[in-house]
Amino acid sequence: MSTQLPAPPSTLPRRSLLTETVLVLGVSLGASAVWSLLSLLRKLTAQGGLAGQTTSMNTSSAPDQPWLDLAYQLVGIALALVPVVLALHLLARELPRPWAALGLDRRQPLRDLVQGTMLAAVIGIPGLGLYLLARELGVNTSVAPANLPSVWWAVPVLVLAAAQNAVVEEVIAVGYLFTRWAQAGWSTWTIILTSALLRGSYHLYQGFGGFVGNVAMGVILGWFYTRTRRVMPLVVAHTLLDVVAFVGYAALAGRVGWL
Numbered sequence: 001m002s003t004q005l006p007a008p009p010s011t012l013p014r015r016s017l018l019t020e021t022v023l024v025l026g027v028s029l030g031a032s033a034v035w036s037l038l039s040l041l042r043k044l045t046a047q048g049g050l051a052g053q054t055t056s057m058n059t060s061s062a063p064d065q066p067w068l069d070l071a072y073q074l075v076g077i078a079l080a081l082v083p084v085v086l087a088l089h090l091l092a093r094e095l096p097r098p099w100a101a102l103g104l105d106r107r108q109p110l111r112d113l114v115q116g117t118m119l120a121a122v123i124g125i126p127g128l129g130l131y132l133l134a135r136e137l138g139v140n141t142s143v144a145p146a147n148l149p150s151v152w153w154a155v156p157v158l159v160l161a162a163a164q165n166a167v168v169e170e171v172i173a174v175g176y177l178f179t180r181w182a183q184a185g186w187s188t189w190t191i192i193l194t195s196a197l198l199r200g201s202y203h204l205y206q207g208f209g210g211f212v213g214n215v216a217m218g219v220i221l222g223w224f225y226t227r228t229r230r231v232m233p234l235v236v237a238h239t240l241l242d243v244v245a246f247v248g249y250a251a252l253a254g255r256v257g258w259l
Helices: 014-026 029-045 066-080 082-091 109-137 154-183 188-201 208-228 232-252
Strands: 054-056 142-144
Touching: 014 029, 014 082, 014 154, 029 154, 029 188, 066 082, 066 154, 082 154, 109 208, 109 232, 154 188, 154 208, 154 232, 188 208, 208 232
Parallel strands: 054 142
Antiparallel strands: none
């Protein structure tokens, strides 16, 4: 592999390209990284340390009003996708069909599904082992991925939340940033490692195990993208991982002791 990732030519100066990426991150994953770091510091200094903390995800916003709660969930998912639209809009100034340029299309549905499933297996099985080890060592919180009430829309919302996470992270952290950083002249492995560290940083709220596991995931997905130039298999893989985590936890919590 060459040391320089191929990228469409840009008329923007290097400084503008990098400033743009900082601003996009500032309203998306970069902001999440800042909040995640603060969350980690709070948990480290709390009584019991990391090992005594539980990280709750996909929580109810109005538990006594199911329809209002559903509205909160759907609006939250929709608004979280706005930075993705922003990133694609910015790329569209130079790329007529930016989603196609990133491989975020349906040209290869079967191949994307097979590759995404394989990536999910490669990442998910060792990732679960790492989480259990990190929790046992006391360097990670206990993660409760799904905490919605028992309502008819809980599972569909969890699936939508999984897809939203996948689209936001893979389009911005991989497709968009890899394109802009390559246009700015960064080397391939500098891009892969920087993106992976970013991915780990916005998962620090889970603990150090979450950080390490997501950095490893970022390296694998980033490397795969440089070989295929398609974001869709990454979105498939990430969605499958989160669906298993969210829906699986909702179904098994209280029945399986190690959860």
